[in-house]
Amino acid sequence: MSWLETLHTAFDAIRTRRMRSALTMLGILIGIAAVMLTVGLGQGAQKQVASQIDKLGSNLLIVTPGSTTSLTGVRGGRGSATTLTTADAAMLADRSVAPDVKAVAATSSTQTSLTANATNWTTSVVGTTPSWLQVRARTMGSGRFFTAAELAAAQPEVVLGETTAQELFGARDPVGEQVTIGSQPFTIIGVLATVGSTVGGDQDDQAVVPATTYANVVSPTAGTSVASIYLEAAGQDALSAAYQEANNALLTSHGVAETASDFTLSSQESIVQTATSTSRTLTVLLGGIAAISLLVGGIGVMNIMLVSVTERIREIGLRKALGATPRVILRQFLTEASMLGFAGGVLGLLLGMLGAAVLPSLIGQPVTVSAVAAVAAIAISVVIGVVAGVYPAGRAARLSPIDALRSE
Amino acid sequence: MSPDPAYALFPDPEPATRPVPGPDLPTEPILRLTDVGKTYRSGALAVEALRGVTLSVDEGDFVAIMGPSGSGKSTLMHILGCLDVPSTGTYRLGGEDVSTMKESQLADVRNRRIGFVFQQFNLLPTMSAWRNVELPLVYAGLSRPARKARAVEALARVGLADRIDHRPGELSGGQQQRVSVARALVTDPQLILADEPTGNLDSVSTEDVLALFDELHEQGRTIVLITHEQDVADRARRSVQIRDGQFIDAAATHTRVGAAT
Ligand SMILES: Nc1ncnc2c1ncn2[C@@H]1O[C@H](COP(=O)(O)OP(=O)(O)OP(=O)(O)O)[C@@H](O)[C@H]1O
Ligand SMILES: [Mg+2]
Numbered sequence: 001m002s003w004l005e006t007l008h009t010a011f012d013a014i015r016t017r018r019m020r021s022a023l024t025m026l027g028i029l030i031g032i033a034a035v036m037l038t039v040g041l042g043q044g045a046q047k048q049v050a051s052q053i054d055k056l057g058s059n060l061l062i063v064t065p066g067s068t069t070s071l072t073g074v075r076g077g078r079g080s081a082t083t084l085t086t087a088d089a090a091m092l093a094d095r096s097v098a099p100d101v102k103a104v105a106a107t108s109s110t111q112t113s114l115t116a117n118a119t120n121w122t123t124s125v126v127g128t129t130p131s132w133l134q135v136r137a138r139t140m141g142s143g144r145f146f147t148a149a150e151l152a153a154a155q156p157e158v159v160l161g162e163t164t165a166q167e168l169f170g171a172r173d174p175v176g177e178q179v180t181i182g183s184q185p186f187t188i189i190g191v192l193a194t195v196g197s198t199v200g201g202d203q204d205d206q207a208v209v210p211a212t213t214y215a216n217v218v219s220p221t222a223g224t225s226v227a228s229i230y231l232e233a234a235g236q237d238a239l240s241a242a243y244q245e246a247n248n249a250l251l252t253s254h255g256v257a258e259t260a261s262d263f264t265l266s267s268q269e270s271i272v273q274t275a276t277s278t279s280r281t282l283t284v285l286l287g288g289i290a291a292i293s294l295l296v297g298g299i300g301v302m303n304i305m306l307v308s309v310t311e312r313i314r315e316i317g318l319r320k321a322l323g324a325t326p327r328v329i330l331r332q333f334l335t336e337a338s339m340l341g342f343a344g345g346v347l348g349l350l351l352g353m354l355g356a357a358v359l360p361s362l363i364g365q366p367v368t369v370s371a372v373a374a375v376a377a378i379a380i381s382v383v384i385g386v387v388a389g390v391y392p393a394g395r396a397a398r399l400s401p402i403d404a405l406r407s408e
Numbered sequence: 409m410s411p412d413p414a415y416a417l418f419p420d421p422e423p424a425t426r427p428v429p430g431p432d433l434p435t436e437p438i439l440r441l442t443d444v445g446k447t448y449r450s451g452a453l454a455v456e457a458l459r460g461v462t463l464s465v466d467e468g469d470f471v472a473i474m475g476p477s478g479s480g481k482s483t484l485m486h487i488l489g490c491l492d493v494p495s496t497g498t499y500r501l502g503g504e505d506v507s508t509m510k511e512s513q514l515a516d517v518r519n520r521r522i523g524f525v526f527q528q529f530n531l532l533p534t535m536s537a538w539r540n541v542e543l544p545l546v547y548a549g550l551s552r553p554a555r556k557a558r559a560v561e562a563l564a565r566v567g568l569a570d571r572i573d574h575r576p577g578e579l580s581g582g583q584q585q586r587v588s589v590a591r592a593l594v595t596d597p598q599l600i601l602a603d604e605p606t607g608n609l610d611s612v613s614t615e616d617v618l619a620l621f622d623e624l625h626e627q628g629r630t631i632v633l634i635t636h637e638q639d640v641a642d643r644a645r646r647s648v649q650i651r652d653g654q655f656i657d658a659a660a661t662h663t664r665v666g667a668a669t
Contacts, residue, residue: 001547009546016534318530321491322591323519323547325512401491405530 001328010335014343017308021340024304028344028384029351031294032377036352036369037359038290042283044366046276053272055195055203057137059239060268061101061231061246063088082225083262086211088250089129089229097249100242102234105132106211106226110219114207115180116168123164124206125181127214135230138203143175143190146210154212158186162194163205181207184217243267297344298384305337305392316396317404326397333393334386341385345378352377436503438598438630439488440464444497446483446653457483458653460497465632467598470625472644473634480653481634482603488632489522489601490514502598519547523592525602529584531576531591537563538572541591548595562590566620582613589620600624602633606640618643 014021056062065083089106092098109126132138133145146157158179165174165188174188186209195203215222233242247258247265256262309316316329324332353374356367446458457480465471475481486492487499490506499506502521509517518524523544531540541559550558563572566586576584585605592600602621606614622643625631633644641647649656 001549005546005552012534314530315532318532319543319547320515321489321518321524321530322544323515325515325547327512328547402486405491405526 001324001331006328006331006335007339009332010339013308013332013336014339020304021343024301024340025344025347027297027300028294028341028381029297029348031290031297032345032348032381033351033355034290034293035287036349036373036377037355037367038286039283039373040352040356040367040369041359041365042279042286043368043370044360045279046283047368048366049275049279050272052196053268053275055137056268057135057230057232058268059102059233059236059242060135061233061239061243062266062268062271063092063229063231063246063250064227064264064266065225066262066264082222083254084226084229085224086226087224088253089226091249091253092229092231092246093131098231098242098245100234100238100245101231102238103131103135103232104229105129105135106229107132108211108214108219108222108225108227109206112181112218114164114168116174116177119168121164121167123161123167125214125218126206126208127211127218128208129211132208132230135232138195139193141191141193142173143188145190145208151210151212154216155210156184156186156213156217157189157210159190159192159208160188161192161202161204161206161208163202164207165191167205179207181209182218186213239267294380294384298341298388301337301340301344301385302388302392304340305333305389306395308336309333309392309396312396313399313404313407316399317401317407320399320401321405329399330393330397333396334389337389337393338382338385341381341383341388342378344385345381348381349374349377436500437464438467438469438502439632440500441487441494442498442500444487444494444499446480446487446492447495456653458487458494461650461653461655462497463648463655465630467630468625468628470621470631470643470645471633472641472647473632473650474636474638474641474647475650476636479650481636481650483653484650485601485603485632485634488599489524490517515547519544520595521598523595523597523600525585525588525592525600525605527604527607529576529581529588529608531584531587533576536573536575537568537579537587537590540576540587541594544591544595558594559590562594563587565593566590567616580613581609582616585609585613585617586620589617593624598630600629600631602631604634604636606635606637614640 063084084106086106089104092101093104105128107126107128109124111122112125113120113122114125115121126132129151130145130148133140140159141162143159145159146155150157158181160168160174160179168174168179169177173191175190177188178185179188180186192204192208209218211226215224231242231246233239243265250263250265251258251261254262319329320326353369356369359365359367441461441463444458444461445456448455448457461480461484473481473484483492487494490501490509493499493507501517506514506517524530532543535543538556538559541562542555545555545558560569560572563569566589568583568586568590571579571583571587576587579587585608589605592602600621605621606617609617618640621631621633625645631644633640635641
């Protein structure tokens with residue numbers, strides 16, 4: 001009996017028992033769709049986090065005070081330690097100290113209320129240097145950033161994020177207008193181009209002022225300490241060299257050993273890893289639960305195949321009497337089971353893809369469906385079908401033709 | 409029409425062409441049972457369904473096996489049909505010892521050499537008449553068009569040319585049994601085994617089916633028919649009586665017993 005004939009027979013058997021076959025497939029279908037969506041959601045979340053961290057800048061190293069290796073350092077100004085100063089930033093900017101560091105921007109920030117024309121808006125006010133724009137990979141939407149001269153002169157000038165500008169001035173271009181920060185009037189010299197959210201919060205909702213002005217007006221108690229120092233390496237290849245140089249320079253100037261370091265130097269990559277590991281754990285957990293539902297679907301296939309063998313015992317006996325070898329019977333039932341698995345897998349894949357298209361707009365989370373996942377889904381379904389079919393098919397193949405014909 | 413010479417369709421209705429004893433085996437009967445016993449064992453209980461049955465059937469013969477219920481008729485037919493193997497004794501089919509064959513070889517023998525007609529018809533209810541009839545050809549490995557052509561031809565021979573697409577449920581009992589005769593014929597087997605083929609039929613349908621067997625016999629096919637009705641047995645060339653797993657009259661194995669007792 002040819003494979004084509006076997007497929008034909010299996011297809012006939014499935015078609016004849018439409019309702020039951022459909023319900024059997026449903027088990028596989030739901031399992032596959034559930035696995036695809038949970039894994040897709042997890043991957044989507046990881047991608048999102050990774051792309052947000054990418055937006056922080058490129059080839060970035062971040063120095064935060066204290067020796068914790070948590071994400072809090074990135075958020076800036078949260079840590080209570082004040083071991084980083086503007087002097088550290090100046091030292092790292094020195095080409096002879098750290099030749100692989102291209103640009104340095106020290107930042108401090110605090111939540112403060114901004115007032116313009118009787119409109120109030122509380123946002124994060126950041127004090128930094130002109131290199132911030134480059135290091136954080138930002139561009140100007142309108143106006144300009146402050147210069148080194150303006151930094152030195154501690155000018156009361158501010159650059160607003162897109163959201164902040166809109167909250168205070170609406171659709172109007174605020175460049176040249178005045179805004180009051182901590183009772184001191186500032187001139188708005190520019191508005192940053194929008195980038196959206198990152199792990200560090202809404203990057204469009206902030207007000208950037210010269211570090212000197214920040215120390216004088218916004219946060220006089222901070223002195224020369226800074227919340228974080230952003231370092232941009234000269235390139236992708238220079239990243240590890242830049243890391244070493246910055247680490248050594250800081251250890252030397254702080255006079256501490258590696259084990260007792262009072263700062264944390266983290267790379268963008270390590271931040272991505274920390275941030276995605278949480279969502280990965282969740283993905284594995286949810287995917288595991290979904291996989292169990294797939295397993296239950298597989299048991300459903302096995303159950304239905306066993307029922308089918310019992311129910312078709314006369315048919316099996318007849319087929320054997322007419323010349324079907326045990327091997328042919330085995331093949332027929334295995335094919336039937338794997339066909340159920342395959343059909344369930346294909347339908348599950350379609351449902352999963354539909355879910356991946358619809359879900360993001362409902363829950364606001366991206367869902368990633370890769371070609372690998374699609375192929376794997378179908379392959380897994382077929383394997384489940386075959387595995388679930390082995391025992392029932394073996395039973396059918398071993399039936400003695402007379403016992404089978406005799407049964408009523 | 410038929411691509412496979414091993415399945416040259418139905419032979420000409422000339423009895424003389426059918427029995428072709430090979431020159432090397434001039435007198436080998438198509439089937440020969442020698443002292444065959446069959447014991448069913450279920451736990452401590454052993455049922456001797458057959459005890460020392462000896463029977464030989466020549467090519468072209470038409471033998472009826474008669475006996476009361478439980479006498480071992482079906483058991484005998486299962487052994488003759490290679491659906492079961494004897495516990496003791498030997499069974500040679502077409503000169504070959506069946507007891508040495510493996511399961512897959514037995515399946516092949518059933519497929520090529522034997523056509524079965526059952527009392528319960530044993531048609532697959534979800535398939536049309538011609539799909540039922542082609543079933544043995546599926547396992548013989550014929551192509552679909554060839555199978556259909558031969559199935560339709562076999563159905564025409566049993567007078568059901570206009571019923572090829574009907575399902576068993578849409579046919580009368582007599583018609584269903586004719587479908588199963590067509591299925592038994594479709595591989596052009598040497599031997600046709602029928603276990604109470606008229607047991608479930610009324611007198612008119614019985615006559616239809618028996619007329620078919622007569623016709624097959626005239627064409628030179630070997631037929632072994634099991635029945636417990638005397639008038640059915642009378643259609644055969646000879647009949648044997650079985651009681652408690654044994655043939656009761658040695659003479660019966662040679663000539664027809666008739667109605668006289
Ligand atoms: N699988 C089995 N296990 C145990 N005993 C069996 C089995 N098959 C048949 N028998 C016994 O063997 C004996 C012969 O059975 P068989 O079916 O051959 O009778 P039969 O002549 O065909 O009867 P009927 O005319 O009722 O069909 C019976 O006593 C039966 O109970
Ligand atoms: Mg019987």
